[in-house]
Amino acid sequence: MKRQCERGLSLVNVLLLITVLTALIFAVIGASFAIVNVGTRLDNEEACRNLLDKALSTAVDQLRRDPRWGLASASPLVVASADGNGKAVVTFDGRAEGHSVNNLEGEKAQLGWNGAPVPIQSVHLVVTAELGGVKKRMDALISNPRFPFVIASSGAVRSNGPLLVACVSSSDSLDDGLDSGALRPGHVLSNGRDPDAVALLGSDIRVTGDVRSCGGVQLAPAVSVGGLVREHAEARALPRIPLEEQDPGTGDGVTVLEQQIYSGLPVTGQCRRDGSLIVNGDLALDDGLLFVNGDLEVHGVTTGRGMVVCMGRVLLKGGAALAGANLCALLARGDVVVHGDGGGQERNFFRGLVYTEGDFRARDVTLVGAFVGNSSSGSKMQLDNVSAVYDGAAVDFEMRYPWGGLGLAGLTVDGIPISPVIPHLSEFYDGSTDSYVLKPELLADVQYSYRGKAYSRSELLRQFKQKDPPLGYSDWGAAFDATETDFQQKMTDQLKDIAERYASTRDAALRDGKVSLDLSKFLSDKDRVRIVARRDLN
Numbered sequence: 001m002k003r004q005c006e007r008g009l010s011l012v013n014v015l016l017l018i019t020v021l022t023a024l025i026f027a028v029i030g031a032s033f034a035i036v037n038v039g040t041r042l043d044n045e046e047a048c049r050n051l052l053d054k055a056l057s058t059a060v061d062q063l064r065r066d067p068r069w070g071l072a073s074a075s076p077l078v079v080a081s082a083d084g085n086g087k088a089v090v091t092f093d094g095r096a097e098g099h100s101v102n103n104l105e106g107e108k109a110q111l112g113w114n115g116a117p118v119p120i121q122s123v124h125l126v127v128t129a130e131l132g133g134v135k136k137r138m139d140a141l142i143s144n145p146r147f148p149f150v151i152a153s154s155g156a157v158r159s160n161g162p163l164l165v166a167c168v169s170s171s172d173s174l175d176d177g178l179d180s181g182a183l184r185p186g187h188v189l190s191n192g193r194d195p196d197a198v199a200l201l202g203s204d205i206r207v208t209g210d211v212r213s214c215g216g217v218q219l220a221p222a223v224s225v226g227g228l229v230r231e232h233a234e235a236r237a238l239p240r241i242p243l244e245e246q247d248p249g250t251g252d253g254v255t256v257l258e259q260q261i262y263s264g265l266p267v268t269g270q271c272r273r274d275g276s277l278i279v280n281g282d283l284a285l286d287d288g289l290l291f292v293n294g295d296l297e298v299h300g301v302t303t304g305r306g307m308v309v310c311m312g313r314v315l316l317k318g319g320a321a322l323a324g325a326n327l328c329a330l331l332a333r334g335d336v337v338v339h340g341d342g343g344g345q346e347r348n349f350f351r352g353l354v355y356t357e358g359d360f361r362a363r364d365v366t367l368v369g370a371f372v373g374n375s376s377s378g379s380k381m382q383l384d385n386v387s388a389v390y391d392g393a394a395v396d397f398e399m400r401y402p403w404g405g406l407g408l409a410g411l412t413v414d415g416i417p418i419s420p421v422i423p424h425l426s427e428f429y430d431g432s433t434d435s436y437v438l439k440p441e442l443l444a445d446v447q448y449s450y451r452g453k454a455y456s457r458s459e460l461l462r463q464f465k466q467k468d469p470p471l472g473y474s475d476w477g478a479a480f481d482a483t484e485t486d487f488q489q490k491m492t493d494q495l496k497d498i499a500e501r502y503a504s505t506r507d508a509a510l511r512d513g514k515v516s517l518d519l520s521k522f523l524s525d526k527d528r529v530r531i532v533a534r535r536d537l538n
Contacts, residue, residue: 043132044131044132044133044134045134045136047081047086047131047132048086048129048130048131048132048134048135048136049129049136049536051079051081051086051087051088051129051131052088052127052129052136052137052138054079054088055077055079055088055089055090055127055129056125056127056138056140056531056534058077058079059077059090059100059125059127060125060142060529060531062077063102063104063123063142063144063529064528064529065506065508066508067104067105067144067508067518067521067529068102068104068105068508069092069102069508070092070100070101070102070123071102071104071105074092076089076090076091076093077089077090077091081131085131085132086129086130086131086132087129087130087131088127088128088129088130089127089128089129090125090126090127097113098113098126098128098137099112099113099126100112100113100123100124100125100126101113101118101123101124102123103118103119103120103121103122103123103124104120104121104122104123104144106118106120106121107120108120112124112126112139113126113139116139118141119141121143121144121145121146122141122142122143122144122532123141123142123143123144124139124140124141124142125139125140125141125142126138126139127139127140135538136536136537136538137536137537137538138534138535138536138537139534139535139537140531140532140533140534140535141531141532141533141534142529142530142531142532143529143530143532144520144528144529144530145520146392146395146396146519146520147239147370147372147395147519147520147523148187149187149188149189149236149370149372149390150165150166150167150186150187150188150209150370150371150388150389150390151165151187151188151189151371151381151383151388152188152189152236152238152370152371152372152373153189153190153191153192153360153372153373153374153378153379153380153381154191154192154238154373154374154375154376154378154379155190155191155192155197155359155373155375155377155378155379155380155381156190156192156194156196156197156198156199156378156380156381157188157189157190157192157197157198157199157381157383158196158198158199158200158201158380158381158382158383159199159200159201159202159205159382159383159384159386160201160202160384161200161201161202161203161204161205161220161384161385162202162203162204162205162384162385162386163200163202163204163205163206163207163383163384163385163386163387163388164205164206164208164386164387164388164389165186165187165188165206165207165208165209165388165389166183166184166185166186166206166208166209166387166388166389166390167183167184167185167186167208167209167389167390167391168182168183168184168368168389168390168391169182169184183208183389184208185208185209185210185226185227186207186208186209186388186389186390187207187209187210187211187212187227187390188207188209188210188211188212189212189213189236190212190213190214190215191214191235191236191238191378192213192214192215192378193214193215194215194216195215195216195218196215196216196218197213197214197215197216197217198211198213198215198216198217198218199217199218200218200219200220200223201218201219201220202220202384203220203222204222205220205222205223205224206223206224206226207223207224207225207226207227208226208227209226209227210225210227210228210229210230211225211227211228211229211230212228212230212233212236213230213231213232213233214232214233214234214235215231215232216231216232217229217230217231237523237524237527238372238374238523239355239372239374239519239520239522239523240374240522241331241355241517241522243309243311243331243332243333243357246289246291246307246309246331247272247291247293247309248270248272248289248291249272250272251493251497253269253270253403253404253490253493253494253497254269254270254271254272255269255270255271255272256271256272256273256274257271257272257273257277260275260276260277260278261278261279261280262277262278262279262280262281263279263280263281264279264280264281264282264283264284264300265279265281265282265283265284265290266284266286266288267283267284267285267286267288267289267290267304267306268286268287268288268402269288269289269402269403269404270288270289270291270402270403271288271289271290271291272290272291272292272293273290273291273292273293273294274293274294275293275294276292276294276295276296276297276312277292277294277295277296277297278296278297278299279296279297279298279299279300280299280300281299281300282300282301282302282303282318283298283300283301283302283303283308284303284304285302285303285304285305285306285307285308285328286304286305286306287304287305287306287399287400287402288304288306288307288402289306289307289308289309289402289515290306290307290308290309291309291310292308292309292310292311292312293311293312294310294311294312295310295312295313295314295315295334296308296310296312296313296314296315296332297314297315297317298315298316298317298318299317299318300317300318301318302316302318302326302328302350303326304325304326304328305325305326305327305328305399306328306329306399306402307328307329307330307331307397307399307515307517308328308329308330308331309331309332310330310331310332310333310334311332311333311334312332312333312334313332313334313335313336313337313358314330314332314334314335314336314337314356315337315339316330316336316337316338316339316350317337317339317341318340318341318348326349326351326352327351327352327369327393327394327397327399328350328351328352328353329352329353329355329394329397329399329517330352330353330354330355331355331356331517332354332355332356332357332358333356333357333358334356334357334358335356335358335359335360335361336354336356336358336359336360336361337360337361337362338350338354338361338362338363338365338367339362339363339364339365340363340364340365345364345365345366345385345386345387346366348364348365348366349365349366349367349368350365350366350367350368350369351368351369351391351394352368352369352394352397353369353370353371353372353394353395353397353517353519354367354369354370354371354372355372355374355519356372356373356374356375356379357373357374357375357376357379358373358375358379359373359375359379359380359381359382360373360379360380360381360382361381361382361383362382362383362384362386362388363383363384363385363386364384364385364386365385365386366386366387366389367386367387367388367389368389368391368394369389369390369391369393369394369395370390370391370394370395370519371388372519395518395519395520396516396518396519397516397517397518398509398514398515398516398517398518399514399515400424400425400513400514400515401425401498401510401513401514401515402515403422403425403494403495403498403513404422404425404490404491404494408420408483408486408487408490409482409483409486409487410483411470411479411480411483412470413450413464413467414467416450416451417450418448418449418450418460419448419449420446420447420448420449420483420484420487421446421447421448421449421454422491423442423443424513425498425513426511426512426513427439427442427513428442428495428498429511429512429513434506434511435499435502435503436495436498436499436502436503437499438492438495438496443487443488443491443492444488446483446484446487446488448460457480457484460476460480461476461477461480464476498510
């Protein structure tokens with residue numbers, strides 16, 4: 001009996017031991033799973049943070065390519081993790097939780113998601129990532145300030161006076177002339193390192209903003225500087241515009257100028273001169289590009305909106321009205337000289353952007369815009385009897401892309417021209433493929449401009465049925481057939497060139513059928529769109 005009792009107790013002890021051991025084993029296994037889960041979550045959290053960083057970097061690159069990204073309806077930016085198990089999203093849909101706000105073009109600060117302040121010339125980016133059950137969010141303030149200087153040179157800046165350097169808040173105010181009471185701080189920059197890199201030595205000199213120099217600054221006693229005078233400062237980045245890329249070539253859609261001397265020159269579309277060009281009259285720009293592979297002289301006023309690219313020296317001797325409609329981008333490989341033609345700066349104006357890789361001299365003129373000299377050897381700027389006023393519209397220069405119309409066969413009725421109406425270039429852009437494509441339907445139904453109105457072919461045929469057809473045609477139908485064949489062929493050839501240009505550049509302005517010379521985009525990436533601040537939100 002005793003032996004049976006001992007055996008029973010031993011069995012109980014064994015069972016208890018097995019139970020305890022089993023519990024310990026499950027506890028160890030449970031702890032192991034917990035450790036694995038914690039480790040997995042930590043790994044997922046680290047991977048989620050890396051995904052946030054990757055999405056932020058991708059979003060900043062997108063803003064560098066297209067500063068208008070997010071201003072109109074845009075698909076969310078989605079960045080997938082390497083294993084495909086997670087994703088990060090950036091959206092500008094104001095209805096979405098964690099949306100971003102682009103205020104690069106705003107005139108005042110805005111409120112972003114969760115009440116975050118978004119200053120002008122800034123973007124509030126919110127990035128949300130999910131991976132393996134982990135959800136994280138971060139935001140960042142991105143800045144892309146306008147090029148801030150009225151006068152900027154890689155070398156010396158000098159004036160013997162009079163000189164005014166200032167800024168206007170809006171180009172809309174220019175039609176009524178310069179209002180001295182509305183002037184804001186305008187800045188001068190010299191990256192020259194000489195002791196007199198900035199020398200403002202004459203009388204009646206006023207700079208409403210800062211004077212910044214990598215070298216020294218010499219100021220006459222009467223010179224007024226409204227901001228800071230910074231000597232031996234760090235060099236600031238200057239734009240470098242690739243002039244050769246602006247050459248339109250000699251293909252279809254380009255007017256080749258055969259003469260060296262013109263009494264006056266209207267520029268519509270793309271015009272090219274191989275050699276020097278002298279205009280003894282007005283240069284009238286109508287959303288046109290003039291490319292001169294030589295020197296350029298204009299002895300008259302420069303009016304309208306357009307771009308002039310010169311691979312040699314430029315002399316502009318004359319002025320134009322200070323009107324908002326006048327805006328010229330002048331880009332030159334050689335020296336640029338802008339002189340008034342008498343009457344002083346009060347009668348002579350140039351509004352626009354001047355970029356030169358030589359020296360820049362201005363006298364007896366009011367300059368409204370931005371003026372940059374960027375020579376590797378140091379551009380020298382001399383400004384006497386000049387008002388130089390910063391205008392943001394010149395810094396962000398933009399015009400309609402100069403396509404179509406040139407060299408088209410034309411018709412006339414009683415001396416009045418009839419010309420095909422050219423569709424806007426952006427109508428040929430296909431957002432689904434991000435490319436320019438030929439859309440025959442836009443060229444098939446040709447509309448005509450006659451006496452300032454648009455007409456269909458059939459409407460004009462009814463109007464002209466009692467009139468003799470143009471010389472060389474048997475009837476009006478044959479005349480319109482020839483005109484439309486010429487129109488469709490030349491538009492198609494030009495569109496092929498534009499499609500190739502867009503495919504190689506992905507220029508956001510070209511996507512909208514425009515040419516953009518925003519100075520900021522010709523700075524290096526690190527000097528343009530920058531991350532000012534960032535923070536984790538959970």
